[in-house]
Amino acid sequence: MANQNTCQIAVTNRQQVFKVPKGELLLMAMEKVNQHAIRVGCRGGGCGLCKVKVLQGDYQTKRMSKAHISEEEAALGFALACRLTPLSDLELESDHFQLKKQQIQQAI
Amino acid sequence: MRKGVMRPGHVQIRVLDLDEAVKHYVELIGLIETGRDNQGRVYLKGWTEVDKYSVILREADEPGMDFMGFKCVDEATLDTLAADVRELGIEVKEIPAGDLPDCGRRMQFVAPTGHTFELYATKEQTGKWGISDVNPEAWPRGLKGMKATRFDHCLLYGDDLEGNLKLFETLGFGLAEQVLDPEGNKAALFLTASMKEHDIAFIKHEEKNKFHHASFYLDTWEDVLRAADLITMTNTSLDIGPTRHGLTHGQTIYFFDPSGNRSEVFCGGSYFYPDHKTITWKVEELGKAIFYHTRELNERFLTALT
Numbered sequence: 001m002a003n004q005n006t007c008q009i010a011v012t013n014r015q016q017v018f019k020v021p022k023g024e025l026l027l028m029a030m031e032k033v034n035q036h037a038i039r040v041g042c043r044g045g046g047c048g049l050c051k052v053k054v055l056q057g058d059y060q061t062k063r064m065s066k067a068h069i070s071e072e073e074a075a076l077g078f079a080l081a082c083r084l085t086p087l088s089d090l091e092l093e094s095d096h097f098q099l100k101k102q103q104i105q106q107a108i
Numbered sequence: 109m110r111k112g113v114m115r116p117g118h119v120q121i122r123v124l125d126l127d128e129a130v131k132h133y134v135e136l137i138g139l140i141e142t143g144r145d146n147q148g149r150v151y152l153k154g155w156t157e158v159d160k161y162s163v164i165l166r167e168a169d170e171p172g173m174d175f176m177g178f179k180c181v182d183e184a185t186l187d188t189l190a191a192d193v194r195e196l197g198i199e200v201k202e203i204p205a206g207d208l209p210d211c212g213r214r215m216q217f218v219a220p221t222g223h224t225f226e227l228y229a230t231k232e233q234t235g236k237w238g239i240s241d242v243n244p245e246a247w248p249r250g251l252k253g254m255k256a257t258r259f260d261h262c263l264l265y266g267d268d269l270e271g272n273l274k275l276f277e278t279l280g281f282g283l284a285e286q287v288l289d290p291e292g293n294k295a296a297l298f299l300t301a302s303m304k305e306h307d308i309a310f311i312k313h314e315e316k317n318k319f320h321h322a323s324f325y326l327d328t329w330e331d332v333l334r335a336a337d338l339i340t341m342t343n344t345s346l347d348i349g350p351t352r353h354g355l356t357h358g359q360t361i362y363f364f365d366p367s368g369n370r371s372e373v374f375c376g377g378s379y380f381y382p383d384h385k386t387i388t389w390k391v392e393e394l395g396k397a398i399f400y401h402t403r404e405l406n407e408r409f410l411t412a413l414t
Contacts, residue, residue: 041412043345045124046171046368049412063124065368065414066169100315 007086011037012055013093020086026059027082038094043082050081051097057090067100110382111189111280113301116261116308117179117228118161118208119322121369122168122414126150128366129165136342137324137371138253139163140237145209154258154324155237155248160210162259163322171367171414173319175224176262176308177214178279178301183229190215190227192278205230219275221266222316227279254335254373256324261306263320263372265313265413269294272310281307284380285355285387287397295391298355305356305378311410318413321362321370328375329359335373339363348406353377354397355389362409369414 006019009026016037020029027050030038041049048068054077061074062083069078078096123129130150133139139152142161151161159179166174180186190200193215203214203226212230219225235241238248266272273283276299284305287296298306311320326332332350339346339361347370349361358377364370378387389397396403 041408042347042364042368042370042414044171044364044366044368046364046414047412049408065124065171067172067414 007057008089009037009086010089010091011052011094012091013095022087023085025062025082026084026086026090027080030081038081039097041082045080045083048080049097050094052079052081052084053077053093053096054079054084055091055093057092058087059084059090060087061085068097109280110301111192112181112185113178113189113227113279113281114181115179115302116162116176116259117159117231118164118177119259119262120149120164120166120174120176121319121322121365122166122171122174122367123365123369124167124169124171124367126165126167129167132344132365132371133163133165134252136253136338136344137373138251138255139324142234143209151209153237154256155251156257157237157259158233158235160232160234164208171319171365171369172317173223173262173264173322173369173414175216175226176264177226177228178307179231180227180229183212186213186215186227186229189279193217193275196275196278198275219266220268220271221264221310223264223266224317253338254324254326254331256326256373258325260304260323260325260374261308262322263309263311265311265318265320266316267312267314269297269310269312273297273299276308282380282382282384283386284378284384285389287311287355287389287391287394289391295394296355296389296397300380303379303381305358305380313413315413319369320413321372323372323374326373326375332359332361332373332375336361347408347412348399351402352400354393354400357400364412367414368412370412 018035039049041047045064143151152163210232214226214228216226281299285298345364347362360374
């Protein structure tokens with residue numbers, strides 16, 4: 001760990017590494033240090049643009065839209081970066097947002 | 109041709125945390141809380157609106173829009189319009205009076221884009237908030253935050269815009285503005301049942317039933333600037349603005365509620381009479397159509413949806 005007050009975030013798919021203050025929500029902390037390794041959307045756990053998969057490290061999350069993070073996915077390490085607070089250094093993949101085109105077609 | 113739909117009457121928005129949402133819509137946007145029901149839903153209105161409520165907040169696992177309702181001139185119109193919608197092959201469900209508190213029966217249907225709409229004609233009228241309807245003062249004291257005057261419209265994203273155009277023309281809406289691609293396909297529809305440039309708008313998108321924003325009206329550009337100041341003072345998630353739209357020429361700022369649903373406050377904008385020719389924007393100029401000053405699309409505006 002770099003030091004007690006920061007967490008190092010390694011975004012493997014973008015080959016980017018940056019540090020954020022401990023205890024802050026990851027996405028907004030990333031914006032404050034002018035990094036762009038994760039897409040920024042609503043910042044409220046709703047739109048899913050900042051969906052990541054945590055490969056290593058500890059974190060906690062606030063409530064996120066079930067449309068983007070199911071319980072199964074949460075158990076596999078998927079989370080929305082705007083709802084995620086790192087508790088240690090993290091290694092993660094960004095760019096996991098996908099359109100839900102398979103939604104049930106309405107009868108037209 | 110007008111067929112008795114008057115105005116956007118209400119929108120039910122799903123939120124992840126009710127208390128945080130109430131703070132956003134009441135303390136920041138400045139809506140008035142007018143009730144709660146036994147399901148825990150919260151009812152809100154802008155201070156100039158005469159009906160008891162126009163925004164309903166419901167706590168859920170997934171943010172977005174449950175439905176949007178339009179108020180019609182009378183009960184007979186509901187039956188006429190329901191019959192017209194059924195003629196299009198769209199199923200219409202009649203929901204009895206009282207299902208929403210203080211609201212009459214509602215005719216509900218799912219549009220070709222997957223969004224749920226409803227028509228109703230009766231809702232308790234409590235009058236404008238804080239002022240009398242006899243010798244009224246200019247505005248009430250005690251308004252909060254941005255002091256939004258009314259729920260104005262929604263912008264929704266969905267796939268079958270041609271189907272929705274047919275549906276809304278059947279309901280008597282006019283097409284005030286549109287975006288066309290080089291092949292002449294509709295990429296956006298700005299539809300109105302009134303003199304406003306839009307009461308409901310749609311943008312083409314691969315998914316069905318997506319919510320882009322609910323919009324609230326302010327009186328002046330100075331109010332939009334003040335709204336921007338409040339967004340910063342409250343550390344609220346900003347999308348873009350203050351700026352001007354090409355489409356409708358309204359002056360606007362976009363931001364997000366704590367569950368990621370986008371809110372807009374805006375002022376100004378063009379007007380529409382039924383004899384007006386539809387204004388067309390070409391998709392090649394979509395940047396200017398949406399953000400008139402930067403003339404650049406902000407990717408988030410097109411992709412951050414609930």
